[in-house]
Amino acid sequence: MKALCWQGVNDLSVEEVPDPGIRNRQDAVVKVLASTTCGSDLHLLGGYIPAMRAGDVIGHEFLGEIVEVGPDVSRHKVGDRVVVCSFIGCGRCWYCENDLWSLCDNSNTNPGIAQAMWGYETGGVFGYSHAMGGFRGAHAEYVRVPYADQGAFPVPEGVDDASAVFASDAAPTGWMGADLGGVKPGDTVAVWGCGAVGQMAARAAMLLGAERVVAIDRLPERLDMTRRRIGCETLDYTATDVGAELRELTGGRGPDVCIEAVGMEAHDTGPQHWYDKAKQMTRLQTERPAAVREAIHACRKGGSVFVLGVYAGLADKFPLGAMMNKGLTLRGAQMHGHRYIPMLLDRIAKGELSTGHLATHTMPLDEAPKGYDLFKNKKDGCVRAVFRPAG
Amino acid sequence: MQRAKTAAAAATAAAGAGAAAWWLKSRSGAPENAERWLVVTVNRPPGELAAGLAPAPLARLPEPLAELGDDIVVEVRPAPGGKGTELAARLRDPRRAGVVDRVRGNDPRQQVRSALRDAKSLLETGEVLLPDLPTTRPTPVGEVLELATRRAGGEGRL
Numbered sequence: 001m002k003a004l005c006w007q008g009v010n011d012l013s014v015e016e017v018p019d020p021g022i023r024n025r026q027d028a029v030v031k032v033l034a035s036t037t038c039g040s041d042l043h044l045l046g047g048y049i050p051a052m053r054a055g056d057v058i059g060h061e062f063l064g065e066i067v068e069v070g071p072d073v074s075r076h077k078v079g080d081r082v083v084v085c086s087f088i089g090c091g092r093c094w095y096c097e098n099d100l101w102s103l104c105d106n107s108n109t110n111p112g113i114a115q116a117m118w119g120y121e122t123g124g125v126f127g128y129s130h131a132m133g134g135f136r137g138a139h140a141e142y143v144r145v146p147y148a149d150q151g152a153f154p155v156p157e158g159v160d161d162a163s164a165v166f167a168s169d170a171a172p173t174g175w176m177g178a179d180l181g182g183v184k185p186g187d188t189v190a191v192w193g194c195g196a197v198g199q200m201a202a203r204a205a206m207l208l209g210a211e212r213v214v215a216i217d218r219l220p221e222r223l224d225m226t227r228r229r230i231g232c233e234t235l236d237y238t239a240t241d242v243g244a245e246l247r248e249l250t251g252g253r254g255p256d257v258c259i260e261a262v263g264m265e266a267h268d269t270g271p272q273h274w275y276d277k278a279k280q281m282t283r284l285q286t287e288r289p290a291a292v293r294e295a296i297h298a299c300r301k302g303g304s305v306f307v308l309g310v311y312a313g314l315a316d317k318f319p320l321g322a323m324m325n326k327g328l329t330l331r332g333a334q335m336h337g338h339r340y341i342p343m344l345l346d347r348i349a350k351g352e353l354s355t356g357h358l359a360t361h362t363m364p365l366d367e368a369p370k371g372y373d374l375f376k377n378k379k380d381g382c383v384r385a386v387f388r389p390a391g
Numbered sequence: 392m393q394r395a396k397t398a399a400a401a402a403t404a405a406a407g408a409g410a411a412a413w414w415l416k417s418r419s420g421a422p423e424n425a426e427r428w429l430v431v432t433v434n435r436p437p438g439e440l441a442a443g444l445a446p447a448p449l450a451r452l453p454e455p456l457a458e459l460g461d462d463i464v465v466e467v468r469p470a471p472g473g474k475g476t477e478l479a480a481r482l483r484d485p486r487r488a489g490v491v492d493r494v495r496g497n498d499p500r501q502q503v504r505s506a507l508r509d510a511k512s513l514l515e516t517g518e519v520l521l522p523d524l525p526t527t528r529p530t531p532v533g534e535v536l537e538l539a540t541r542r543a544g545g546e547g548r549l
Contacts, residue, residue: 005526017526024518053536055527072517092515094434094474105434106512109522112546113539119548124520130540136523146520 002389003057003140004368009047012369017057020136020144025072028148030064030084034161035138036359037375037385038086038169039195040310043264044129045376048286049312051113051131059139059387060086060126061169063161066152067142075149082152083345084145085337086169088124088135091150095123102334107146108133117313122334139368141389153341156349162362162386163348166196166355170384171344172337173308174200177259178208179340180331181306185209190246190255190298192291194222194234196358196384197308198261202232203353205257214249216242218267221381229357238269246298254300262291263309279316286313296322296330307332358384365389428466429503429549430479431511437469437476440514453510455519456480463503478514480507493546494538501545508544 005015020029038061043049063083066076076082089096093105104123108114113131114121124146127137136143145152155164174197183189189205191198194217202215213232217223223234235245246255264280267273268290276288295305296319305328323330347353360383363371371385433440456465459480466479480503488498512519527533 003526008530015526018524020523023521023523026516026518051536051539053525053527053533054530055525057526090512090516090520092434093511094432097434106516107520109520110540110543111508111549112543115547115549121547130536130543134522134525134540136526144523147516 001141002365004059004137004365004387005054006044006052006056006058007054010045012045012058012372014366014368015055017055017136017140020140020142022068022070023144024146025070026147026149027070028066028073028076028145028152029068030062030082030143030145030152031067032062032064032138032141032143032389033081034064034165035059035062035140035387035389036165036168036170037372039197039263040128041372042376043310043312045372046265048264048280049129049131051129053130056127056129056134057137057140058127059137060128061165062126062138062143063155063165063168064143066148069148073148076152076154080152081155083155083164083167083341084126084138084143085151085153085172085341086126086128086138087122087151087334087337088126088133088146089150089338090147091338096150096338099336099339100333101336101338103336110134125334139365139387139389141365150338153345156345159345159349160356161388162359163354163356164345165386166200166358166384167341167344167348169335169337170196170358171200171348171353171355172340173197173335174202174261175204175340175344176333176335176337177201177261177306177308178204178210178257180333181257181259182304182329183208183210183257186211187256188212188250188253189214189257189259190295191215191232191259191261192295193217193261193263193309194219194226195261198259199226199230199358200353200355201259201261201308202226203230205259206230206232207347207352210257212249214246214255219378222383225357225383229354242294243298250300254298254303256300256303258295258299258303258305259308260291260295260306261308264288264311266290266292266309276316285316287311287315289315289318293317293319296328299326299328302327304329304331308335310334359386361385363387364391426481426485428479428481429500429507430477431507431549432470432475433478433511433514434475435514437467440467440476440478453513455506455509455513459502459506462499463506478507478510493542496542496545498545501542504547504549505545507549 124133
């Protein structure tokens with residue numbers, strides 16, 4: 001079959017690889033109908049996530065049709081159209097039973113690598129390095145789905161592929177930021193990043209009752225899309241003092257909840273950006289945490305900061321003093337998608353959550369390297385490229 | 392462009408080597424105590440595992456631990472806060488293994504870690520998840536990572 005393979009830093013190609021098959025009794029094999037780029041893939045492309053091997057298939061956000069099931073799969077049958085959660089969860093360890101699915105104890109087949117990096121391992125992820133299990137990614141014609149009863153979710157009638165695919169990762173990630181960030185009715189929420197995850201976090205905050213939501217970015221087309229399609233206010237950080245704007249908008253208090261949806265390759269203005277970039281390029285730090293720093297400074301006293309952006313290791317100039325002295329709650333997580341995906345598909349079906357607009361560019365899998373070029377370099381207003389392996 | 396790619400590859404290789412060194416050193420800040428218990432918490436009621444172990448404990452152990460036979464000693468105890476059951480194992484005759492043993496996969500504690508993880512998976516889910524078959528091609532950085540991957544099931548902070 002065809003698949004998009006990581007060949008090295010900023011080097012992707014579509015290759016022929018062996019078809020996947022059933023490896024465990026609880027597996028299914030899914031024929032991919034649509035998969036999409038994610039900002040976290042850019043960290044793999046850039047070489048910032050070290051545990052990649054030449055030839056690894058990337059991609060983790062997808063939906064498809066089940067074409068084969070293992071003997072112990074009971075909730076799905078061949079022909080079902082399903083969204084698959086990007087994280088793999090067994091559903092029966094303590095973490096899965098407590099809805100902390102991305103922390104699954106049983107789905108990362110290389111636990112020793114992540115334990116050395118972080119103390120404990122995360123669950124497995126499709127197409128996201130050998131530190132996260134080394135599973136093949138979703139930019140392929142077929143994907144093996146372990147623990148299929150837990151990780152695959154039927155798509156409601158009437159929800160098209162281009163909308164449903166974002167229920168695999170972007171929508172639940174954004175929702176989790178607002179939910180676990182503690183958004184309450186009446187809150188003011190600031191979201192850093194107007195990519196797909198940031199837009200979903202902003203919409204989630206609105207649906208959870210936030211009175212005012214402000215999203216922050218620098219790209220005019222993303223700011224415009226967020227205003228029009230999500231319906232919240234926006235700030236262009238290259239044109240204004242974000243901290244001062246947020247103070248003015250909140251009566252001097254600062255946002256109640258700050259959600260960071262940017263990650264380890266944050267852009268910024270001024271010397272901070274070049275300082276972070278130089279240290280990241282020389283591997284003296286793995287992150288460029290400008291958005292996290294700003295969120296911590298901007299947040300109101302006693303407020304909550306949730307880190308949704310992906311980080312790999314160590315950050316420099318982390319404002320620990322602001323976090324401690326202002327009494328902030330700082331939290332982060334890879335996404336616990338299984339707890340949100342059925343609810344999100346239902347909201348998409350009801351029209352409460354718009355996702356289809358995120359797919360700004362749709363193309364066959366053969367053109368996936370071009371799709372990543374558009375996406376990485378923010379060309380042609382690209383917010384997400386969606387690949388259709390079947391054409 | 393090629394120079395940039397080479398520099399990036401070198402940086403990645405250096406990062407990989409650094410990660411490997413960190414990985415090997417991660418548990419060696421102090422001399423490793425080869426007698427220390429290795430423990431997993433299984434999300435099953437304590438009574439279920441205890442019943443499974445009585446009256447002939449080793450014969451009733453989950454297969455991955457049973458395969459280690461008399462080489463290991465096993466203990467089962469309730470985990471606090473309703474978190475299930477702690478399943479602990481250690482070598483009956485522990486020996487200190489060095490870095491070379493660990494890299495070569497000759498540290499017997501690696502077998503105990505793998506067996507504990509596999510036993511936990513079997514007890515919780517009924518299977519041990521297998522990795523996907525690789526689509527990779529050999530490269531110098533990839534070989535280092537391949538070695539780390541081969542040892543990952545028996546290493547880590549268990």
